Amino acid sequence: MRNGLRSAKEALEGYSRVIYKIMVTGTQVSPDMIQADAFPDWGPVAKETADNLELWRKALPPETMHTTTTAWEVSEQTLTELYLIWHMTGVMDMIKEVDEGLHMILMDVMEELLEEKGYALAE
Amino acid sequence: MHGDGKQAEGIPRKERVFQRDPDLPLPEDIRERVFELEEEGEWIVQRVPEPYVEVPTKYGRPKKVPLQHTWHHKSCGQCGHIPGYSTAIFWLHRKLGLAYDDPKDQTSCTGWNYYASATSNAAAQAAVAVRNFAAAYATGFFPLIHCGTSYGHYKEVREELVKHAELRRQVREILAKLGKPLVMPEEIVHYSEWVYAVRHEIAARRIYDCSAITVTVHPACHYYKLVQGDAIYDPDIYGGQRTAVVTAVATALGAQVKDYSTWFDCCGFGFRHILVQRDFTRSFAVGRKIETMIEEAKPDVVLTHDTGCVTTLDKSQFAAQVHNRKVGVPVMSEAQFAALAMGAHPYRVCQLHWHAADYRPLLEKMGIDWREKWQEFEEDLERIRRGEKEYLTWEDVEAEIPARHFLQVS
Numbered sequence: 001m002r003n004g005l006r007s008a009k010e011a012l013e014g015y016s017r018v019i020y021k022i023m024v025t026g027t028q029v030s031p032d033m034i035q036a037d038a039f040p041d042w043g044p045v046a047k048e049t050a051d052n053l054e055l056w057r058k059a060l061p062p063e064t065m066h067t068t069t070t071a072w073e074v075s076e077q078t079l080t081e082l083y084l085i086w087h088m089t090g091v092m093d094m095i096k097e098v099d100e101g102l103h104m105i106l107m108d109v110m111e112e113l114l115e116e117k118g119y120a121l122a123e
Numbered sequence: 124m125h126g127d128g129k130q131a132e133g134i135p136r137k138e139r140v141f142q143r144d145p146d147l148p149l150p151e152d153i154r155e156r157v158f159e160l161e162e163e164g165e166w167i168v169q170r171v172p173e174p175y176v177e178v179p180t181k182y183g184r185p186k187k188v189p190l191q192h193t194w195h196h197k198s199c200g201q202c203g204h205i206p207g208y209s210t211a212i213f214w215l216h217r218k219l220g221l222a223y224d225d226p227k228d229q230t231s232c233t234g235w236n237y238y239a240s241a242t243s244n245a246a247a248q249a250a251v252a253v254r255n256f257a258a259a260y261a262t263g264f265f266p267l268i269h270c271g272t273s274y275g276h277y278k279e280v281r282e283e284l285v286k287h288a289e290l291r292r293q294v295r296e297i298l299a300k301l302g303k304p305l306v307m308p309e310e311i312v313h314y315s316e317w318v319y320a321v322r323h324e325i326a327a328r329r330i331y332d333c334s335a336i337t338v339t340v341h342p343a344c345h346y347y348k349l350v351q352g353d354a355i356y357d358p359d360i361y362g363g364q365r366t367a368v369v370t371a372v373a374t375a376l377g378a379q380v381k382d383y384s385t386w387f388d389c390c391g392f393g394f395r396h397i398l399v400q401r402d403f404t405r406s407f408a409v410g411r412k413i414e415t416m417i418e419e420a421k422p423d424v425v426l427t428h429d430t431g432c433v434t435t436l437d438k439s440q441f442a443a444q445v446h447n448r449k450v451g452v453p454v455m456s457e458a459q460f461a462a463l464a465m466g467a468h469p470y471r472v473c474q475l476h477w478h479a480a481d482y483r484p485l486l487e488k489m490g491i492d493w494r495e496k497w498q499e500f501e502e503d504l505e506r507i508r509r510g511e512k513e514y515l516t517w518e519d520v521e522a523e524i525p526a527r528h529f530l531q532v533s
Contacts, residue, residue, distance in 0.1 A: 018235060018239070018398065019236065019242055022231060022233050022235055022236045023233075023236070023242075026229075026230040026231060027199045027202070027203065027230070027231050028199035028200075028231045028233070028234075028235045028236075029199045029200055029203040029204065030203055031203050031204060031206075033203070033204075034204055039438070041401065041405060041438070041439075041441060041442040042438045042441055042479050043441030043442070043479050045438075045441075045476075045477070045478070045479045048476075049204075049477060055504055055507060055508060056476070056477075056504075057206075058507050058513065058514045058515065059471070059500070059503055059504055059507060059514075059515045060206050060210060060474070060514070060515060061210060061213070061214075061471070061472070061515055061516055061517045061519070061520050062209065062210055062213055062225055062517075063225070063514075064197070064202075064225050064226075064227055065202050065206055065209065065210075066514055071197070071198075071199045071200070071201075071202035071203035071231075072197050072202045072227070072229075073227050074227060074229070074230060075227040075228050077228070078227065078228045078229065078230055078258070079230075081254055081301050082230050082251070082254070084297075084300065084301060085247055085250045085251060085254065085297060085301075086247065088250075088297050088300065089244060089246040089247035089250060089293075089297070090244065090246075090247075091242065091243055091244060091247045094242060094243075094244070095242055098242075
């Protein structure tokens with residue numbers, strides 16, 4: 001990863017969706033990732049879950065878990081701090097080396113929130 | 124129920140006593156260095172709040188497990204696709220009248236970025252960990268980590284931070300820019316250690332008889348193979364030669380825990396495999412774990428204590444049916460099983476409809492009428508569908524069981 005090797009890029013291809021989730025949403029997987037075509041080997045439960053997702057997520061007592069695009073509700077301030085950590089530790093630079101497209105998508109999402117919170121990112 | 128849990132088959136107790144060779148040097152206790160660094164002004168150590176339970180660990184050193192005022196570091200996979208897992212942990216706290224915080228100021232440990240894709244580095248991983256610790260410290264509640272991976276990973280981060288002054292400096296600077304102090308908890312505590320600590324209180328509130336239930340236990344690799352020293356080992360469970368957490372809970376509930384030969388093997392999850400070699404994961408989970416358990420122990424349920432393990436062992440069974448493999452055993456966390464035994468609703472609380480392997484025979488054997496419970500849950504869904512209710516609430520869940528001292532801070 002640190003040297004931007006092609007083999008690293010290839011290995012990353014299967015991970016793009018998970019990397020996006022981890023870096024942008026603050027949780028590593030989300031309920032809406034359960035889709036019948038993504039998990040055919042799980043059997044009928046994958047389709048049933050996907051078909052009823054919105055409703056089933058509302059039928060959960062913990063308030064933090066009424067979400068579909070994240071595993072739990074992460075506050076904006078928490079996300080801001082996470083994005084700052086990625087930038088301050090050089091992780092964004094590592095990703096740019098191996099996947100510019102993914103880097104651009106991540107930067108777009110992060111910049112919007114960081115600017116809203118009063119942080120300007122130097123290129 | 125105190126102490127009346129039946130002796131699990133195959134679990135040697137008093138007859139096999141292992142004494143550690145006193146001449147064998149003990150590995151370093153990293154917690155001593157954690158306190159030394161506090162004295163040197165490097166960080167703040169968040170103390171385990173009282174009341175706590177001291178539990179035995181691998182090398183005989185006691186570990187403090189807080190009973191309440193816990194800050195719940197949730198698990199991505201549990202909340203994401205086994206939501207009854209997290210809900211059961213909260214429910215147990217509420218039933219036992221123990222205060223907890225379910226925060227929104229929490230990120231994942233981002234361990235998947237590190238272990239599976241390498242798109243992170245030591246500083247980022249450590250900064251994410253201590254940002255969460257600082258968030259817990261700010262509330263006054265103590266971190267209780269739901270995910271086995273986060274638990275193992277945070278213990279590795281603790282060791283890195285203790286041993287590398289430059290990493291501490293780097294992370295302290297990052298935290299300062301976020302306006303937070305550098306905080307290290309006195310203990311890194313996994314939720315299953317909490318369940319172990321309160322197992323007799325859980326057993327005392329059991330309303331279903333578990334004595335006819337045969338259980339096999341899969342101990343999670345990330346709980347006891349990563350940074351082994353402070354995992355719980357109890358002389359009463361396998362002579363202190365295996366981690367005790369889940370087995371001790373099932374035993375306290377009166378279930379029959381049966382042994383099987385591949386107990387030490389991984390469930391097959393393996394981080395990378397589950398994403399890019401799912402066929403390997405599936406084959407391993409079925410061939411090395413589920414089939415072996417069925418052949419050797421014929422379990423009614425498999426209990427484990429980590430996200431990836433529940434997912435892998437549960438979801439890998441469906442496809443194997445096509446090949447006429449021996450599968451068909453429900454898989455859940457010990458928290459869900461304990462909650463069921465205490466009368467938790469199988470759908471409102473334990474959310475078993477998210478599980479793939481058929482759990483209904485287990486419920487029937489426990490004496491739980493799953494048809495009636497599903498009907499009740501369907502009525503909940505209908506009320507939400509009609510807009511009469513926005514969400515299912517704790518009040519809805521607790522209305523059916525006499526409330527004692529339910530507490531929640533956020």
